Amino acid sequence: MEVNGQLALTVLMGVFLITVAAWLARIEDWRSYTPLAGGGAVGGTKEQYVSEEKPSGLIRWLTTVDHKDIGMLYGVYSLIAFAVGGLMVVAMRIELADPSMTLLSNTFYNSLLTSHGITMLFLFGTPIIAAFSNYFIPLLIGADDMAFPRINAIAFWLLPPGALLIWAGFFPIPDIIPAQTAWTMYTPLSAGVGSGNQMNAGVDLMLLGLHLTGVSATMGAINFIATIFTERNEKVTWANLDIFSWTILTQSGLILFAFPLLGSAILMLLLDRNFGTAFFSVDGGAILWQHLFWFFGHPEVYILVLPPMGIVSLVLPRFAGRRLFGFKFVVYSTLAIGVLSFGVWAHHMFATGIDPRLRASFMAVSLAIAIPSAVKTFNWITTMWNGNIRLTTPMLFCIGFVSNFIIGGVTGVFLASIPIDLILHDTYYVVGHFHYIVMGAIAFAGFAGLYYWFPIYTGRMYQTTLGKWHFWLSMIGTNLTFFVMVLLGYGGMPRRYATYLPQFATMHQLATVGALILLVGQMIFVWNFVQSWLEGPKVEDGDPWDLGEDNLTTAEWTWFERKLQTAVTDGGEEEEAELATDGGETVTDADDE
Amino acid sequence: MDEAPGLSDQYRTASPWPVFVALGIPISELGLLFGLFPLAVGGLLLFCGSIAGMLKESGYVESTIRSLVVLSAILFAFGGALAFTEINLVTRGYATIAAAALLLVGGVAFELFVWDNKQAI
Ligand code: HEM
Ligand SMILES: [Cu+2]
Numbered sequence: 200m201e202v203n204g205q206l207a208l209t210v211l212m213g214v215f216l217i218t219v220a221a222w223l224a225r226i227e228d229w230r231s232y233t234p235l236a237g238g239g240a241v242g243g244t245k246e247q248y249v250s251e252e253k254p255s256g257l258i259r260w261l262t263t264v265d266h267k268d269i270g271m272l273y274g275v276y277s278l279i280a281f282a283v284g285g286l287m288v289v290a291m292r293i294e295l296a297d298p299s300m301t302l303l304s305n306t307f308y309n310s311l312l313t314s315h316g317i318t319m320l321f322l323f324g325t326p327i328i329a330a331f332s333n334y335f336i337p338l339l340i341g342a343d344d345m346a347f348p349r350i351n352a353i354a355f356w357l358l359p360p361g362a363l364l365i366w367a368g369f370f371p372i373p374d375i376i377p378a379q380t381a382w383t384m385y386t387p388l389s390a391g392v393g394s395g396n397q398m399n400a401g402v403d404l405m406l407l408g409l410h411l412t413g414v415s416a417t418m419g420a421i422n423f424i425a426t427i428f429t430e431r432n433e434k435v436t437w438a439n440l441d442i443f444s445w446t447i448l449t450q451s452g453l454i455l456f457a458f459p460l461l462g463s464a465i466l467m468l469l470l471d472r473n474f475g476t477a478f479f480s481v482d483g484g485a486i487l488w489q490h491l492f493w494f495f496g497h498p499e500v501y502i503l504v505l506p507p508m509g510i511v512s513l514v515l516p517r518f519a520g521r522r523l524f525g526f527k528f529v530v531y532s533t534l535a536i537g538v539l540s541f542g543v544w545a546h547h548m549f550a551t552g553i554d555p556r557l558r559a560s561f562m563a564v565s566l567a568i569a570i571p572s573a574v575k576t577f578n579w580i581t582t583m584w585n586g587n588i589r590l591t592t593p594m595l596f597c598i599g600f601v602s603n604f605i606i607g608g609v610t611g612v613f614l615a616s617i618p619i620d621l622i623l624h625d626t627y628y629v630v631g632h633f634h635y636i637v638m639g640a641i642a643f644a645g646f647a648g649l650y651y652w653f654p655i656y657t658g659r660m661y662q663t664t665l666g667k668w669h670f671w672l673s674m675i676g677t678n679l680t681f682f683v684m685v686l687l688g689y690g691g692m693p694r695r696y697a698t699y700l701p702q703f704a705t706m707h708q709l710a711t712v713g714a715l716i717l718l719v720g721q722m723i724f725v726w727n728f729v730q731s732w733l734e735g736p737k738v739e740d741g742d743p744w745d746l747g748e749d750n751l752t753t754a755e756w757t758w759f760e761r762k763l764q765t766a767v768t769d770g771g772e773e774e775e776a777e778l779a780t781d782g783g784e785t786v787t788d789a790d791d792e
Numbered sequence: 793m794d795e796a797p798g799l800s801d802q803y804r805t806a807s808p809w810p811v812f813v814a815l816g817i818p819i820s821e822l823g824l825l826f827g828l829f830p831l832a833v834g835g836l837l838l839f840c841g842s843i844a845g846m847l848k849e850s851g852y853v854e855s856t857i858r859s860l861v862v863l864s865a866i867l868f869a870f871g872g873a874l875a876f877t878e879i880n881l882v883t884r885g886y887a888t889i890a891a892a893a894l895l896l897v898g899g900v901a902f903e904l905f906v907w908d909n910k911q912a913i
Pocket of ligand 2: 496497500543544546
C-alpha cells in the first residue's frame with residue numbers, strides 16, 4: 200500500500216514533468232523563429248528579453264509578463280477570493296441568526312471563521328491592491344513596465360497554489376480537515392498541542408499556503424520599490440510623484456519588513472508541528488508567537504489600508520473639482536504611519552499580562568498613530584469643502600471610505616487605551632472596529648478604483664444606476680452590520696463563537712440582516728461588472744470623467760487617450776497637437792495629485 | 793508606453809517560465825514538509841530548471857549549464873545537511889540530493905544534445 204502510493208506519485212510526477220518539458224520545448228521553438236523586434240540582433244538589447252508577439256487565448260494569460268495583464272490577473276483572482284470569503288461569512292451570519300447551533304456545527308463554524316479571515320486579508324486584500332498597483336504604477340510614473348517583469352509574474356502565480364492550500368481542508372481529501380486556529384494562529388492551539396484536532400495536516404497546508412502568499416507579497420514589494428526608484432520617466436520627480444505611488448512605495452517598505460517575519464514565524468511553527476522543535480512550546484512560547492505575529496500583524500493592517508488611502512487621495516479630488524488639499528502633508532502622514540506602524544504591535548496584547556511599562560509605551564505610540572491618520576482625514580474633508588462635487592459612483596465610494604474610516608479609526612483609538620481595551624478586548628467591539636476599516640474603507644476604496652478605472656481596463660462604461668445601488672446597499676449594509684457589532688461588544692458579547700446567550704439575539708439578527716443587504720449589493724456589483732464588461736457602451740472619449748475641464752487629468756488617462764487615438768488614426772503624428780487642443784495636461788504637473 | 797501608445801494591447805511581453813517557478817515552490821515545499829520523495833524531487837527539478845531557463849532567457853547568464861551546476865551544488869549542500877548532520881531528516885535529504893543529481897545529469901544532457909542542435913540550425 201505504502202509502496203504503491205509512492206509509485207503512483209512518482210509516475211504522476213514524472214508524467215507531469217515530461218509534459219511541462221515538452222510544452223516548454225514547443226514554446227521555445229516557436230520563439231526561435233519569431234522574428235525579434237528591434238533588429239533581431241542576438242545579444243543584449245533590452246527589447247530582446249521578451250518576445251514581442253504573443254499567443255492568444257489561455258497561453259497568453261499563462262505566459263504574460265506585461266504589467267497590465269498581470270494587474271488584470273490579480274484583479275480577477277482577488278474578486279474570486281472576495282466572493283469565496285464573502286459566501287463563507289454569509290453562511291456564518293445565517294448560523295448566527297439564532298443563538299444555538301442550527302445550520303453549521305461549531306467546528307465547521309470555526310473552520311469558516313479561520314478561512315474567512317485569511318481569505319479576505321491575504322487572498323483578497325493584498326491582491327486587489329496589487330491589481331491596481333501593477334496596472335497603474337508604471338502608467339503613472341511613465342515606465343515601460345515593472346523593473347522585473349518575470350518576478351512580477353512569479354509573484355502572481357504563487358497565489359493560486361496558495362489559495363488552494365489555504366482552502367485545502369474544505370476539499371474532499373481523506374483525513375484532511377480545515378484549520379480552526381483563527382487567522383491569528385495562536386499557539387499552543389495552532390501547534391497542535393492538547394486534545395483538539397489541530398494536529399491535522401490541514402493546518403500544515405494552510406500554513407504553507409500562507410507562506411506562499413507571503414513570498415508573493417515580498418517579491419511584489421521588491422519589484423515596486425525597484426520600479427518606483429529606477430523606472431520613472433525623467434519628467435516624474437520625487438516632488439511630483441503622484442500620491443498613489445507614494446502609498447505603494449511606503450506599503451512595499453512595510454511588506455519588506457513585515458512579511459519575511461511572518462514567513463519565518465510560520466516556518467518555526469511548521470517545524471514545531473512536524474519536526475519536534477520547541478520554539479513555541481517552551482516557557483514563554485505562546486507569548487513569543489504573539490509578539491512575532493503582531494510585529495507582522497499590525498503593519499499588515501497598514502499594508503492593507505495605505506494604498507486604498509492613496510486611491511482615495513487620487514480619486515476624491517477629481518470629483519471635487521480641485522487638487523488634493525495639503526498634498527505634502529498627505530505624503531508626510533503616509534510616511535509617518537509607515538514608521539509608527541512598527542511601534543504599536545503590543546496593543547493587541549494588552550490583556551496578556553505583559554509588563555505594564557511596556558504596555559504604556561505601546562499605548563502612547565498607538566494613540567500617536569491616530570494623528571497622521573487624522574491629518575489625512577481632514578485633508579480629504581477639506582478637499583471636498585466648497586468643492587464642485589460630482590457624486591459619481593467612484594466618488595460615492597470615496598466619501599463612504601472617509602465616513603467609515605472615521606468610525607473605524609475612532610473605535611481604534613478607544614481600543615488603544617489600556618483600561619478600555621481590557622474590557623473590550625476579544626469582544627465584538629474589536630470585530631466592529633476592524634471591519635469598519637477592512638470592509639468599510641479598504642473594500643470601498645477598491646470599488647472606487649474599480650469603477651473609476653473601469654473605462655481604462657475594459658474600454659467600456661458600467662451602468663451608473665446599478666453602481667449607485669451597489670454603493671448604497673454596501674454603505675447601509677456595512678454600517679448596520681458593524682455598528683451593531685460595536686454595540687454587541689459593549690454588551691459583552693465575546694467574538695469567535697458560533698453560539699451565544701439569547702439576550703444578544705436581536706443584535707445578532709440585525710447584523711445578519713446587514714450582511715444579507717451587503718450580499719445583495721455585491722450581487723448587483725457582479726452583474727453590473729460582468730455585463731458591462733461584455734456589453735457596456737464603448738468608451739470613445741479618452742477623458743470619460745471630464746477631468747480635463749478642471750485641469751485634473753493624470754498620466755494614466757493621458758495614456759488612455761493616446762491609446763484610443765492611435766487605435767483610430769493608426770499613426771502617431773497628430774497625437775500631440777490633438778492633446779494640446781483638448782485642454783488636458785500633457786504632463787503630470789507638480790502637486791497635481 | 794510613450795513611444796508606442798496603443799501598442800501595449802499587442803502583448804509585447806511573455807515568458808513561459810514564471811508559472812513553473814511558482815509551481816515548483818509549493819510542490820517541493822509539500823514534498824519536503826511531508827517527506828513525499830517524488831514530490832520533493834519533482835518540485836525541486838521544476839523549480840531549479842525553470843530558474844535556469846529564466847536566467848538564460850533574460851540574458852542574465854550565458855549558458856544554461858552553469859546555472860544548473862550552481863543550483864545543483866546548492867541542493868547538494870542542503871540535502872547533505874539534511875541527511876548527514878544531526879538534523880537527520882534522511883528521506884528529505886536524499887530527495888534533495890536526488891534532485892541535485894538529476895539536475896546535473898539533465899544539464900549535461902541538455903548541453904551536449906539539445907543546445908548544440910539549436911545552434912546548428
Ligand atoms: C487609528 C488607528 C488605529 C488604532 C489606534 C487601532 C487600534 C487597535 C487595537 C488597540 C486593537 C486591539 C483590540 C483588541 O484585540 O483588544 C485593534 C484591533 C484590530 N485592528 Fe485596529 N487600530 C487602528 C487602525 C486600524 C486599521 C487601519 C486597521 C486595518 C486596516 C485595523 C485593523 C485591526 C484588526 C484586523 C484588528 C483585530 C486583530 C485581531 O485581534 O484579530 N486597525 N486595533
Ligand atoms: Cu494593531
